[in-house]
Amino acid sequence: MTNDDMPLATDPSETQPAGLLPATVTERQNSEWGSAAMIAQPAESTAPDLMVYLHAFRRHWLMALGIGLLFAAILGPGVWFGAGAKYTADSFVRVSMQEKPLVFMQEIATDRDRFEIYKNTQQQLVLSRFVLLAALRKPEVAKLPSIQYEQQYGDPVGWLLRRLSVGFPGKAEIMGVSITRDDPREAAILVAAVVDAYMTEVVNAERDLKRQRLSELDRICTEKETELRGKRTDLKQLAEQLGTSDTDTLTLKQKLALEELTIYRQEMAKIQFDVRRLRGELAAQQALLKSVDTAEIPSSEVEMLVMSDPVARELSTQLGWKKMEEVYTKSVIPIGAKNPYADRVSSEIQTLEEQYNNRQAKLREDVRQRKRSLLEQKIEELKTSLDVWKAQEETVAADVEKQRTAAERFGGSSLDIEMMRSDVKKYDEVLASIGNEREKLKVEVRSPSRVTLLQRAEVPEAASNENSRIALTMLAVLAGLCCPAALLTVWDLRTKRINNCADVSKRLRLPVIGAVPQIPARVIRRLGSPSKRYQTWQVRLTESVDGIAARVLRKAEMEQCRVLMVSSATGGEGKTTLATQLALSLARAGRRTVLVDFDLRRPAFDEVFGLPLEPGVCEVLRQEAELSSLVHQTGTSNLAVVTAGRWDRLALASLSNGAAASMFKELRDEFDFVVIDTSPILPVADARFVSQYVDSVVLSVFRDISEAPKIQAACEILAAFGVRSIEAVVTGPNVNMYGQHLGYESTVSA
Numbered sequence: 001m002t003n004d005d006m007p008l009a010t011d012p013s014e015t016q017p018a019g020l021l022p023a024t025v026t027e028r029q030n031s032e033w034g035s036a037a038m039i040a041q042p043a044e045s046t047a048p049d050l051m052v053y054l055h056a057f058r059r060h061w062l063m064a065l066g067i068g069l070l071f072a073a074i075l076g077p078g079v080w081f082g083a084g085a086k087y088t089a090d091s092f093v094r095v096s097m098q099e100k101p102l103v104f105m106q107e108i109a110t111d112r113d114r115f116e117i118y119k120n121t122q123q124q125l126v127l128s129r130f131v132l133l134a135a136l137r138k139p140e141v142a143k144l145p146s147i148q149y150e151q152q153y154g155d156p157v158g159w160l161l162r163r164l165s166v167g168f169p170g171k172a173e174i175m176g177v178s179i180t181r182d183d184p185r186e187a188a189i190l191v192a193a194v195v196d197a198y199m200t201e202v203v204n205a206e207r208d209l210k211r212q213r214l215s216e217l218d219r220i221c222t223e224k225e226t227e228l229r230g231k232r233t234d235l236k237q238l239a240e241q242l243g244t245s246d247t248d249t250l251t252l253k254q255k256l257a258l259e260e261l262t263i264y265r266q267e268m269a270k271i272q273f274d275v276r277r278l279r280g281e282l283a284a285q286q287a288l289l290k291s292v293d294t295a296e297i298p299s300s301e302v303e304m305l306v307m308s309d310p311v312a313r314e315l316s317t318q319l320g321w322k323k324m325e326e327v328y329t330k331s332v333i334p335i336g337a338k339n340p341y342a343d344r345v346s347s348e349i350q351t352l353e354e355q356y357n358n359r360q361a362k363l364r365e366d367v368r369q370r371k372r373s374l375l376e377q378k379i380e381e382l383k384t385s386l387d388v389w390k391a392q393e394e395t396v397a398a399d400v401e402k403q404r405t406a407a408e409r410f411g412g413s414s415l416d417i418e419m420m421r422s423d424v425k426k427y428d429e430v431l432a433s434i435g436n437e438r439e440k441l442k443v444e445v446r447s448p449s450r451v452t453l454l455q456r457a458e459v460p461e462a463a464s465n466e467n468s469r470i471a472l473t474m475l476a477v478l479a480g481l482c483c484p485a486a487l488l489t490v491w492d493l494r495t496k497r498i499n500n501c502a503d504v505s506k507r508l509r510l511p512v513i514g515a516v517p518q519i520p521a522r523v524i525r526r527l528g529s530p531s532k533r534y535q536t537w538q539v540r541l542t543e544s545v546d547g548i549a550a551r552v553l554r555k556a557e558m559e560q561c562r563v564l565m566v567s568s569a570t571g572g573e574g575k576t577t578l579a580t581q582l583a584l585s586l587a588r589a590g591r592r593t594v595l596v597d598f599d600l601r602r603p604a605f606d607e608v609f610g611l612p613l614e615p616g617v618c619e620v621l622r623q624e625a626e627l628s629s630l631v632h633q634t635g636t637s638n639l640a641v642v643t644a645g646r647w648d649r650l651a652l653a654s655l656s657n658g659a660a661a662s663m664f665k666e667l668r669d670e671f672d673f674v675v676i677d678t679s680p681i682l683p684v685a686d687a688r689f690v691s692q693y694v695d696s697v698v699l700s701v702f703r704d705i706s707e708a709p710k711i712q713a714a715c716e717i718l719a720a721f722g723v724r725s726i727e728a729v730v731t732g733p734n735v736n737m738y739g740q741h742l743g744y745e746s747t748v749s750a
Contacts, residue, residue, distance in 0.1 A: 055499035056492040057485060059704050064485035071480030079476040080469060088464035089187035090178045091195045091457040095122055096450045097173060119168055119175070122451065125202045126166045126177060126194065132157045134197035141193045144186055164194065174454065184460045191457035203451045210441065217438040224434060228427040235420040257403070264400040271393045278389060282382040289375040305363040312363065315356040322349045496708040498701055501730045508708055510715065513698070514548035515730045516578065517541060541581065548729055549585035556673070561695040561725065563664065563674045565598075567687045568700040569707070569714040571680045574731050575700035576604050579677035582698070587639035591672040594631065594640045598678040598690050600651060603644030605677070609634055616645025620663050621654040627666050640671070655689045664693040681714040688721050696725040703732040 057064070097115045125131060136156050141147055150156040165178045177195055181187040306312040326349055329342045463469075498504060505512045517540045555561045566579035576599065583595040597605040598617060606613040611632050619625040631640045645651070654660075667674045676694065678687035691697055697718055701711060715726055 052493065052499065053489055055704075056489045056497075059492055059497070060488040061485070064488050065481075067484035067488075068481035071484060072477040073480075075476040075480040076473050080473045085463035085466075085469070086180045086182065087184035087187050087460045087462075088178050088180045089184065089191045089457045089460055090176055090455070091191045092454040093175045093177065093195065093198075094452050094454050095119055095168075095173055095175050096452075098450075122175060122202075123166050123168070126175075126198050127161060127164065129157055131197045131201050132160050132164075132194065134201050135190070135193040136160065138193045138196070140189050144189065146181075146186065160190065160194075164190075177457075180464060188457045188459040195453065195457065199451075199453060203449055207449060214438065214441045217434060217441060221431065221434050221438060224427060224431045228424065228431060231420060231424050231427060235417065235424060261400070261403045264396065264403050268393070268396045268400050271389060271396055275386065275389045275393060278382055278386045282379065282386060285375055285379045285382060289372065289379065301367065305367065306360065309359070309363060312356065312359045315352060315359060319349065319352040319356055322352060498703055498706045498708060498711070498730070500703065500732060503708065504701055504711070504728050504730055508711055508715075510699070510711070511727045512730055513551045513727045514544060515732055516544040516548070516574075516581070518703070518731055542585070545578075545581040545585045546588075549582060549589060552582070552586065552673075553589065553591070555696070559695075562672060563668060563676070563694045563696075565676045565678055565687070565691055565694040565697045566700060567678045567691075567697060567714075568680050568702075569682050569710040571683065573680075573700045573702040573706050575680075576677050578698070578700045578729055578731075579675050580605075580608065583639060583673075583675040584636060586673045586675070587636050590638060592638050592640075592670075593673045593675060594642060594667055594671045596642045596667070596674060596676045597644040598676050598686065600644050600647040600655075600686055601679055601684065603647075605641050606643045609641050611641060611643050613643055614645045616643035617663075618645030618647050618651040620645070621651045621659045623654075623659070627663050631670075642667075652686065655686065660690065660693060681717055682710055688717060691718050691721045691723050694723070696727065697723050699726065699728045701728050701730045703730060 095118070135141060136147065142151075146159075147156055150159045163179050163181075165180075166175065168175055177191055177198075179187050179190050179194075181190070306316060322345060326342070326345045329339070329345055333339050333342055501512050501515055504510050519541060552561075552564065564582070566575050566582065568575040579595065583593050586593040595605065596617065597603050600618055603613060603616075605611065606616075609632070615625040615630055617630075620627050620630065627642070630642055630645075632643070633640055664674070676690060678690050681687045699711065699714065711728075718726055
């Protein structure tokens with residue numbers, strides 16, 4: 001078999017062997033042999049099936065493994081050498097939670113929040129610009145190549161800040177300063193320089209600040225002592241001038257005068273508050289008086305005025321009666337007619353409305369006048385009250401001034417003495433506090449520092465990123481191995497290839513009447529060999545096809561389905577092999593069977609059966625030969641073959657114009673079964689024209705090659721051409737083979 005649709009090892013255009021395997025037949029529960037053609041439709045999507053991904057990976061695992069090994073061989077060394085060895089130099093400084101003074105231990109508080117603030121402050125000080133500048137000024141740091149490069153082309157402080165790491169591991173009192181570099185010696189030099197600069201610029205500077213503060217306290221203490229002596233001298237001189245040292249009497253007089261002054265001042269504040277309140281009320285009433293003429297009288301108030309005014313009420317009543325009279329008059333007078341009485345009523349209504357409106361206006365003006373009078377009366381009352389309170393304010397102000405003069409006369413000297421004594425007391429307290437602080441600071445200056453250096457940076461011997469390099473390299477190798485497999489799997493999933501019979505029966509909802517084994521190319525060329533191995537393959541193929549033939553025979557008995565078209569969606573899916581084996585099986589079953597080669601563009605039966613290519617089907621279509629002279633008998637009993645003939649455009653045109661109808665009628669009358677091998681459905685239109693004359697179409701579906709969308713498209717095309725029944729045969733792997741188990745052997749001769 002050399003047809004491209006028959007996957008033989010001798011066919012260079014085929015990438016898969018054309019042998020067919022038996023598999024489990026999947027049939028829909030609600031389908032019957034007499035039902036109409038089942039069009040393949042994709043089932044509704046459900047949860048993702050892991051087996052779909054496994055099948056996609058299975059088809060490309062060898063390629064994925066090869067590409068993955070190549071990528072892993074490139075990425076692994078590339079990541080290992082690209083990451084490079086990094087060396088981390090560390091230096092540790094202890095930052096105590098509290099100071100360690102020589103004395104005054106009981107006054108030291110242990111506040112965790114304040115300690116956290118202190119630690120954060122020290123951390124930021126290490127990273128401060130002035131500390132880093134001091135570290136970069138050191139000669140051993142300035143000689144480093146990386147620092148020289150940054151000084152020439154970049155910012156050395158920013159460069160060092162980005163690479164320096166400062167932190168407190170585990171919230172301990174230990175502050176770690178580290179840096180990671182390719183050169184271990186450079187890392188040690190940089191860390192040591194930064195820590196030394198921090199100790200010099202920050203820690204030692206704090207001790208210098210304490211000494212400076214002690215000197216400042218000494219100066220302040222001397223100044224305060226001088227001021228205290230001056231205050232005491234002034235107090236002594238004032239007491240001598242008064243001629244008495246009995247300050248209690250002066251103090252008592254001073255207190256009495258001050259109490260009376262306080263009472264007068266409270267009274268004065270109360271009167272001033274009342275004056276301000278009266279002025280506010282007066283301003284409010286004056287503003288209301290200005291707005292009386294422009295304010296609108298509410299309609300509810302106007303209605304109350306009308307109801308209370310006899311004249312307005314009488315006018316309103318008369319107006320109502322007149323309007324009722326007008327309505328009645330208009331109702332009895334024809335439309336368009338003039339009546340003097342109606343005109344007189346309208347005139348009276350207009351007069352009453354004018355009188356009523358004038359009365360309302362007068363009532364509104366009376367309301368405004370009444371409000372104006374009330375406001376003017378209220379304003380006069382407020383003015384009178386305001387004048388009274390002003391007079392009282394002047395009187396109380398005179399009393400306050402008189403009492404203040406008396407208090408100053410009787411208590412001035414006592415107040416001065418008391419103030420001087422108070423100043424002396426305050427100076428004594430301040431001087432005592434400064435003296436205590438100075439003595440404490442003298443002791444603290446000699447106490448150990450709160451920040452001490454625990455470990456200087458040393459040149460690291462081992463790389464700090466050894467584990468991460470190994471992990472990163474392993475991750476790169478794993479990614480190199482897995483990514484090609486994932487990409488190939490995703491690419492394969494997009495094609496939606498057929499993985500098993502269930503994909504055809506459930507996903508496409510296409511009835512599956514059988515499955516045939518996939519026979520290797522090296523085996524299919526020697527199926528007639530007497531070797532037991534090849535006979536076993538022959539038995540497997542024969543048994544699977546016989547199962548399909550049994551289904552065909554049963555269907556023929558029920559529905560008279562005797563003309564079968566074997567095709568596929570595209571080329572290379574084993575349709576020619578399936579047609580040949582199905583025809584052989586029907587012939588072995590004792591049915592007169594003819595195998596017609598309607599694959600006019602790429603015929604195969606002439607070489608398979610050793611028959612002349614022409615004349616054949618094409619000649620019959622062109623009416624150049626009779627069909628009866630073209631039927632060739634084969635070595636198999638009950639099997640005849642009609643070859644394709646010489647194809648041209650005229651033959652295709654005749655096929656599309658219905659020239660094949662008589663040929664199919666003749667074949668149907670002469671043979672029990674007509675098995676037709678056609679071209680693929682999607683690439684060319686030949687099979688579509690042939691499908692109009694057949695009873696059933698059997699689609700050959702090749703696992704791992706056939707694609708579900710193409711099969712669905714082929715079924716839709718066949719349905720459009722009126723095909724009554726569409727079924728499928730799946731070519732798959734060697735699984736679930738009946739003849740392999742329990743010692744069963746085929747009864748059919750190989």
